[in-house]
Amino acid sequence: MERLANRVMLLWGIRRAGLAILAGAIGALALPPFSFLAALFVSFTLLVWLMDGCAEAPGSGRMARWRSTFLLGWLFGFGYFVAGLWWLGNALLVEADEFAWALPLAILGLPAFLALYYGLATWLAGLLWSDGFGRIAALAASFGLIEWLRGLLFTGFPWNAIGYGVMPVPIMMQSTAAIGIFGVSTLAVFVLSAPALIGTRKGAPIGLALAGLMIAAHFGYGAYRLSERPTAHRLDPPVTVRVVQPVIDQARKMDTGDDRRAVFEEHLALTALPPKPGTRRPDIVIWPETSVPFILTETPGALARIADVLEDGQILIAGVVRMEARGAGQEPLYYNSIYAIDSQGQIIAATDKVHLTPFGEYLPFERFWNRLGISNIVDMPGGFTAGTRPALITLPSGASFYPLICYEAIFPNELTADAGRAAALLNITNDAWFGRTPGPYQHFLQARLRAVETGLTLIRGANSGVSAVIDGHGQIKEGLDFDQKGVIDSTLGGDVVPSWDIYARETHFWLLIITMFLIAGVSRMGLKIRLN
Template sequence: MPSRIETVIAQAADRVRSLPAGRQNTVALAAGALSALAFAPLNLFLLMPLGLAVLLWLLDTAQTTRRAAALGWLFGFGQFGVGLYWIAIAFRYQSNMPPALGLPAVLLLVGGFALFIALTAASAHRLWTGRARRALVLALVWVAFEWVRGHVLTGFPWNLAGNAWLPALPVAQAASVVGIYGLSFVMLLTGGAIAVLADRTNGARRLAGFTAVLLLGLTLWGTARLAIDRPPETEKGPLLHIVQAGIGQDEKWNPAAERRHLWAHLDLTAAAIRRYGPGIVIWPETAIQNFIEHEPSTRYLMGRHIEAPGALITGGIRVEYEADGTPIALRNSLFVLTPDGEIQAHYDKAHLVPFGEYMPLRHLLAPLGLDRLAPGDIDFVPGPGVRTLSVPGVPDFGPLICYEVIFPGNVVDKEKRPAWLVNISNDAWFGHSSGPHQHLAIARMRAIEEGLPVVRATPTGISAIIDSQGRLKASLPLGARGVVTGELPARRPVTLYARFGDVPLIFGLFLLSLGLVIVRRTD
């Protein structure tokens, strides 16, 4: 006998399936848009599986693969449109790009990303007709295309479906085992279980029951992990001072404000040290305009504001010159300075932002006038890749500049594992939007995956200290000016994900795919 929940879900499914094609298009777009509200800052995570259930109901009505692809594209356009609208804000601050290009550029980007969902929906429709099995196929193919999106053409694994689990932090702890793509599979499985309950069949109930048991198990395990896996109370890390100077992108590169911006960071640093004592000071990405490698007096001034045994970790730009003084290369870099103003170590950003820090295929696109999409006439040059910096007085750390933190499995030097990750960024590009909140959420997921604390420094927020289980230990909100001070949380033993990456997940999904193929052939 069907339960009350099954009856309600069946009624909702029938209404969606009975809609005319035009109304279905609107529902697909709306379902995708609402599913994006599962991500930060709203964190309405239940909207993700509900939106996915609606997509599956719509796919049930698709008579052709092309129609399924269209429904998937509309869903994806809604999700990416709401999730990535904030990218258009950056066009306000780019002198080489008219602000009017912001909306068309983002719409083009969103339409391209929606193709991944279109291909997912088409594959689910093409490969299976049974509703319960179609839900499994959708989950498998969705995760596969998320992985592709995170790797091809430099990759952009932003707002993966698994990130929506972060408000349910116990469930999110599973990222330490299966990574963010594994969490995405659990999310797709949850959406599929809701969808197939509308069929009120034994197969649908088995899938829903399995999913419910899985979520309960993950919740109990994650809760225990959060409660038990703690360092001894006597173990204390070094003191951190994260400076958030409140300098917006509209004034950041004003030449007349160069000295004022430097002193804004120095004054905040000095005040924090006076109040709490010396520690490791962290400034954001390109914190100041000065090219400190070539300005010993500026480095000396910066060093005077640090007290031993502390150090200063700051973002800046490295410039390489020809013999005649002509600049030939720029590098987005992180520097470590001692109290005497010496540069002890540096790191050059390896994963550059296409069309932002460099122009892909400039020799082909520049004649078309598209060189205006990249700032300046000189592209930034990438560094050699992830590494661990070892500096006296500072625990070994892995530097990550800006969106380098969004790439799962590619944030740590596996040959020399660090004690913590330092993510300096400039989220001021995106104002008071969802972007900085989502960036913080992604950094929290990296902390869970790697079992390492992550420390973020941004000029306008959200700067934070994140422990190795993704919890915020201290933070400054978006738009605030001040200093985040706190102890560096302890790292955890190497997680399974840190040790093996996506290999176990890929193997498990392969076995599931093989099982589905065998079942289909025996039907």
């Protein structure tokens, strides 16, 4: 292994760049639907050895080393994000005649931008690089910090943070309840990089021992938390929820005329299906994001038709487009929203999506892009308008659900204090835009982790999948795979599994980052003393 490490460190030029891109791309195999965890060990072991090749050498200038470490991280990130996000281009093919030209921007442009974050991570790690186990602590702290920044800057896009690749099963998901996804990413990079120490020998005993302790703690805490029972039940009596997965092709939803009415009727037909023998009828029916393919309040008879299908006391919670009229001569505002509708056809609760998807639901710097002839993927005059803050969907029975509309489920630090009062999380989405690609499975995992972090049941309704009811341990109680048309009927008691709150998770994360940087700093100082 030492010989292999030396060969990697000594690579130069196009071979070095190619291996950096390949290392990043290999790492993406750890993401759903492949979940091949070993790929990340290969990926980060190669990255450490490549970083060793950028290490300080006699005669090399500081700026040259900075450029080298930044470029290395950018190439690694470019490979990782192209391999992990290529499926975004599928959304542009729904209306290929209008948006196919933008495929290179989606498949290569966005990864090129996101790779800048990983370039910053390796540059920062390079400032504290040493020849012992401290260098993998530097890499871990830098990646953890940069992943946190990626979830924050420019409205944030923490999709496929490194930590998601090391949580394929529930026992490996529980640590996120204590340190959050960015804390898991930090520890993951340390452990994933540890095999590199075998090839360079220095610091291997301590580094590998620490990595082993982290793995043991990760599994140990996972086993402990899975053994914990719910401490509260917020639905008394329990309610039966039906999740409708209609599998409607996105092109049909965007057509005008009779096909939209047919889409509406398909949702109603699944809503009206009788329960399985021996089970209760649903109290609440969930439709996915933008399931109603027209403005519900502007379509005569639509609410009455819903009332015809719902039985007395049943409530429909549906993803809709809400229109808000403005003054004369002004375009109305449109919101990506959720309505709760009772069996009389009355809207009894509503909430709007707060964190909109850039270029999908709104255009950043809209005037600039419009001058270039570029518009939103979702055809809505002026795009969607963001809601002011997420509001609990509270039903007449007193049951409350915390809404996460589509993209909002990927932001772990945006759940407000209201989530602590909810009986369950409710995530509705429409991943039909992306077809049968890794996208819907990656989205599902990220939503699933929000259940683990909060300890709340997650009800997930997706147009084409993956729909599921997930408990506060991240375990799937009932589910429908992608492109599987049907319904899920599940009885909920509003169980709450013990979990740290968001402030505790953030505190633990920052303590972890500081500790890793201290280890890296002490190791770096020791190297300088030896060199002097």
